[in-house]
Amino acid sequence: MSIQWFPGHMTKAKREMEEKIKLVDMVIEIRDARIPNASRNPLIQQICGHKPRLIILSKKDKAEENVTKQWIEKLSENNVRAIALDLLKEDLTKVLTNECQLMMKEKIDRQIRKGIRPTAIKAMVVGIPNVGKSTLINRVAKRKVAQTGDRPGVTRALQWVKVSTQLELLDTPGVLWPKFEEEKDGYVLAVTGAIRDEILPMEDVFAYAMNILIKHYPKYLVDRYNIEVCEDPFECMERIARKRGFIMSGNEIDTERTMKIVMKEIRGEQLGRISWELPYANKQ
Ligand SMILES: Nc1nc2c(ncn2[C@@H]2O[C@H](COP(=O)(O)OP(=O)(O)OP(=O)(O)O)[C@@H](O)[C@H]2O)c(=O)[nH]1
Ligand SMILES: [Mg+2]
Structure with missing residues (x-):
């Protein structure tokens, strides 16, 4: 819906x-x-x-x-x-x-x-x-x-x-909307499935999610994908793609497929429990 x-x-x-x-x-x-x-x-x-x-x-x-x-x-x-x-x-x-x-x-x-x-x-x-x-x-x-x-x-x-x-x-009267005041609100709502995927570009949601994982949950990335974690989300994506063999002709990585699968695994809790917002952090 x-x-x-x-x-x-x-x-x-x-x-x-x-x-x-x-x-x-x-x-x-x-x-x-x-x-x-x-x-x-x-x-x-x-x-x-x-x-x-x-x-x-x-x-x-x-x-x-x-x-x-x-x-x-x-x-x-x-x-x-x-x-x-x-x-x-x-x-x-x-x-x-x-x-x-x-x-x-x-x-x-x-x-x-x-x-x-x-x-x-x-x-x-x-x-x-x-x-x-x-x-x-x-x-x-x-x-x-x-x-x-x-x-x-x-x-x-x-x-x-x-x-x-x-x-x-x-029971709840009508449908209430989420906060959605800052860009990051939209990203975390998308990552957790509170808003439809089509609302925000997948690449942006992926980059936001990956940045949080890199910063707060690097071990999840190591354990799940067996990669060396670096600061750049798209470099991490490249490493994941290569480990998983998501390669297209010309040795290019299949970015769409990689993002989709990583997002699916994050949502399916295959990486572990994740708190996408921290109470006392100004920046995330
Ligand atoms: N793991 C887990 N899943 C939950 C929990 N609470 C709800 N869910 C799941 O979250 C999804 C959404 O739950 P709903 O009860 O339909 O949510 P809602 O607030 O009524 O949603 P709308 O009717 O769309 O406004 C369902 O798949 C639930 O099974 C929880 O505490 N833990
Ligand atoms: Mg409901």
Whole structure:
């Protein structure tokens, strides 16, 4: 499915979010643990206002553990809790109920003091395409209510899902767009599959990804491709191509094929866990 963010769509999604936020006690914002900065929607913070926000860094199994820990520290603040989850494996009903109760403790205590039985917490789930919103909803609902897929933009409808007697979720209103403010946002979104490949030139995405690997994960390149790593991404590509025998007539390397295969292997985690954004780096 193709997805593009037009000003009209953005206004509609914003309006929907502003409407729905009134119905909930708190917000569960899902971001991708590999790209916690680029996978945020720039409006969420503003629209949430003072409502408590639980940031879930999804796909933690694909990111580097210690980098994710640093992100959690950086993102946590007053009224904002950050946790990392593998949405496919963890006991989401338990984790979400506990986390949301913790965040809403004041309200719950107040109700108890007044002799009222605490009402179920209502939380709205938001996030850009492909971060795992439907996976989370389906798993806590223990049935398939939302379509999942590794293509962006699968979810459309809006719905309430009962997680437990203590927690109800409002599925995401409309499709939210990623940050996409700087060039590097686009590259990391492309590398992790949050935006379609056709949006950015493959060569640029490849060079960006390769530069990160050279800088932060040279061992992955050595282990996977058995090459001597150098600073130039295209020189590394040449070395990989020669090792793999991706050669065309005239002893030229098949650049297209090499880039495609390396990108596929990066995405398939054949190189290892990769955190594409670091919390305390100015430059990457
Ligand atoms: N390894 C891993 N994969 C995950 C995790 N969470 C989601 N996925 C996968 O990521 C892909 C996207 O998940 P969805 O749940 O469809 O994402 P979504 O946010 O609903 O996407 P849209 O409907 O397009 O907005 C699927 O292939 C999921 O299986 C996770 O924690 N770990
Ligand atoms: Mg979905």
